[in-house]
Amino acid sequence: MTTPLARRIAPxxxxxxxxxxxxxxxxxxxxxxxxxIGQGVFPSQANGSLVHAADGRVAGSALIGQRFTGADGAPxxxxxxxxxxxxxxxxxxxxxxxxxxxxxxxxxxxQIRDRKQAxxxxxxxxxxxxxxxxxxxxGSGLDPHISARYARYAxxxxxxxxxxxxxxxxxxxxxxxxxxAPPDAGYxxxxxxxxxxxxxxxxxxxxxxxxxxxx
Numbered sequence: 612m613t614t615p616l617a618r619r620i621a622p623x624x625x626x627x628x629x630x631x632x633x634x635x636x637x638x639x640x641x642x643x644x645x646x647x648i649g650q651g652v653f654p655s656q657a658n659g660s661l662v663h664a665a666d667g668r669v670a671g672s673a674l675i676g677q678r679f680t681g682a683d684g685a686p687x688x689x690x691x692x693x694x695x696x697x698x699x700x701x702x703x704x705x706x707x708x709x710x711x712x713x714x715x716x717x718x719x720x721x722q723i724r725d726r727k728q729a730x731x732x733x734x735x736x737x738x739x740x741x742x743x744x745x746x747x748x749x750g751s752g753l754d755p756h757i758s759a760r761y762a763r764y765a766x767x768x769x770x771x772x773x774x775x776x777x778x779x780x781x782x783x784x785x786x787x788x789x790x791x792a793p794p795d796a797g798y799x800x801x802x803x804x805x806x807x808x809x810x811x812x813x814x815x816x817x818x819x820x821x822x823x824x825x826x
Contacts, residue, residue: 676755689775698752
């Protein structure tokens with residue numbers, strides 16, 4: 612025969628046991644299961660999609676863009692240049708964000724005008740040849756990709772990089788092609804080039820000009 616106190620304690624003890632079981636299963640077992648699957652099946656993605664330089668050191672992530680500039684902040688001609696970033700001080704993963712400037716914003720219009728002039732001058736092409744993704748930041752501000760057109764068409768970037776490094780344009784074009792990803796599922800979006808991976812491939816092919824990797 613149970614006492615009134617025992618009847619009151621029984622539900623509490625049942626609830627405590629359920630909480631302990633769920634804590635072990637969902638708070639320890641489930642995370643460890645996902646960790647094991649990630650490390651066993653998708654180790655690169657689970658560890659941040661890190662990319663490595665030729666000397667083996669971590670050079671960044673394939674998911675986050677980088678600036679390829681000199682000590683004075685000017686873009687380096689021997690590297691493909693990414694699209695602008697609105698994330699903090701350039702591709703800061705802790706400050707992922709867009710500019711939130713609308714299409715009729717005078718500030719955005721001014722930025723686009725200045726960027727178009729600078730990019731056209733830097734690459735030696737008419738302003739009309741500069742593609743839109745060279746002028747505006749992505750929604751996250753971290754996108755490492757540029758369009759295939761920005762990388763290789765209309766003399767944009769590929770020819771400049773080849774001249775700066777003293778490489779045949781065919782070698783540079785081949786590296787661009789190797790770094791070009793097709794549209795998702797074959798039809799979603801457009802072909803895109805990962806600038807971080809492309810510039811690492813350039814440094815491996817031409818280590819004498821790997822100024823960014825030595826900084």
